[in-house]
Amino acid sequence: MSASIVLKRTGQKMPQVGFGLWKVTKSTCADTVYNALKAGYRLLDGAGDYGNEKEAGEGLRRAISDGIVKREDVFVTSKLWNTFHAREHVGALARKQLGLWGIDYFDLFLIHFPIALQYVDPAHRYPPEWFGDDGKVYLANVPFSETWGAMETLVDEGLVKNIGVSNCQGALLLDVLRYAKYAPAVNQVELHPYLSQEALIKLCNTLGVAITAYSSLGPQSYVELGGSKGAENLLQHSAVASIASKHSKSTAQVLLRWAVQQGLAVIPKSNNHDRLVQNLQVEQFTLTDDEMKQLSSLNVNLRLNDPADIDPRMAIFA
Numbered sequence: 001m002s003a004s005i006v007l008k009r010t011g012q013k014m015p016q017v018g019f020g021l022w023k024v025t026k027s028t029c030a031d032t033v034y035n036a037l038k039a040g041y042r043l044l045d046g047a048g049d050y051g052n053e054k055e056a057g058e059g060l061r062r063a064i065s066d067g068i069v070k071r072e073d074v075f076v077t078s079k080l081w082n083t084f085h086a087r088e089h090v091g092a093l094a095r096k097q098l099g100l101w102g103i104d105y106f107d108l109f110l111i112h113f114p115i116a117l118q119y120v121d122p123a124h125r126y127p128p129e130w131f132g133d134d135g136k137v138y139l140a141n142v143p144f145s146e147t148w149g150a151m152e153t154l155v156d157e158g159l160v161k162n163i164g165v166s167n168c169q170g171a172l173l174l175d176v177l178r179y180a181k182y183a184p185a186v187n188q189v190e191l192h193p194y195l196s197q198e199a200l201i202k203l204c205n206t207l208g209v210a211i212t213a214y215s216s217l218g219p220q221s222y223v224e225l226g227g228s229k230g231a232e233n234l235l236q237h238s239a240v241a242s243i244a245s246k247h248s249k250s251t252a253q254v255l256l257r258w259a260v261q262q263g264l265a266v267i268p269k270s271n272n273h274d275r276l277v278q279n280l281q282v283e284q285f286t287l288t289d290d291e292m293k294q295l296s297s298l299n300v301n302l303r304l305n306d307p308a309d310i311d312p313r314m315a316i317f318a
């Protein structure tokens with residue numbers, strides 16, 4: 001069982017190592033989730049955009065009915081997609097997503113990106129992704145404060161226990177805190193040694209906002225999308241490999257350990273059962289201060305997941 005992070009408002013414990021569901025193959029997703037829970041994962045990181053919430057829910061519900069876990073043992077995260085930021089759509093989508101999972105609450109619900117896109121009726125296309133039917137991006141004029149207020153309503157209605165944000169930088173986080181009735185519990189952001197985000201970590205620690213690091217293994221996740229931006233594979237980087245061999249661990253375990261040892265949560269994804277099991281085993285060793293520094297010094301501010309690469313009007317990290 002992995003260590004956990006206590007979330008500020010509710011005091012709920014969020015496991016520090018969870019299982020990420022982006023690009024988990026739809027046809028095998030139910031079995032993958034079932035086997036992840038059997039292997040000991042107690043956090044599932046989903047999103048409407050991943051297109052596999054129904055299958056993930058099937059895996060979770062099978063694990064519950066087989067007595068492997070109880071619902072309250074598993075921390076389920078999901079995310080609101082960009083096309084549903086308007087007040088009148090937030091509740092409807094949260095209910096739809098809960099329906100797909102076949103559960104009656106999320107432990108954590110995040111605003112996936114601070115980008116509002118034009119509404120797409122789920123009956124027309126779901127998940128809607130980034131583009132309209134003509135392949136163009138259509139922005140919508142929905143202020144973040146409106147979406148946050150609707151997220152707070154989900155808490156009051158008992159549909160979600162904690163709410164948070166994703167892909168948010170300091171300025172936006174500080175602004176949300178000016179008007180929030182419930183402060184964001186979590187900020188989920190891209191974070192690995194090539195993008196170490198030290199200033200954001202410091203700010204979130206000061207504010208009591210937990211950070212979940214995504215794409216902890218660096219460029220690897222983006223290779224299949226043709227989006228690794230020519231970066232050297234972190235899993236084969238000589239500095240990472242040398243630390244891994246000293247600890248008799250894999251390079252993936254070292255990269256995950258580097259984040260966990262900073263007090264961050266991680267949510268590695270794998271379609272391969274052995275790698276999935278390996279990624280959970282990152283708490284039985286400790287990196288030295290020097291090793292932590294060596295890994296942090298690989299920072300080159302390389303951001304792999306940047307919506308500006310799709311359309312310059314979405315340059316949220318500019």
Ligand SMILES: NC(=O)c1ccc[n+]([C@@H]2O[C@H](COP(=O)([O-])OP(=O)(O)OC[C@H]3O[C@@H](n4cnc5c(N)ncnc54)[C@H](OP(=O)(O)O)[C@@H]3O)[C@@H](O)[C@H]2O)c1
Nearest residue numbers: 020021022045214215216217220221252268269270271275
């Ligand atoms: N909030 C957001 O905007 C956002 C954005 C991106 C991701 N996320 C979340 O974060 C999760 C993790 O990020 P990610 O999926 O981008 O990347 P990741 O977990 O860092 O890396 C996944 C990639 O690494 C491979 N891999 C996994 N374990 C490995 C190991 N032990 N050794 C070697 N290769 C390994 C996987 O391939 P195999 O599957 O073949 O093992 C896959 O190609 C996502 O699943 C999603 O839940 C959130």
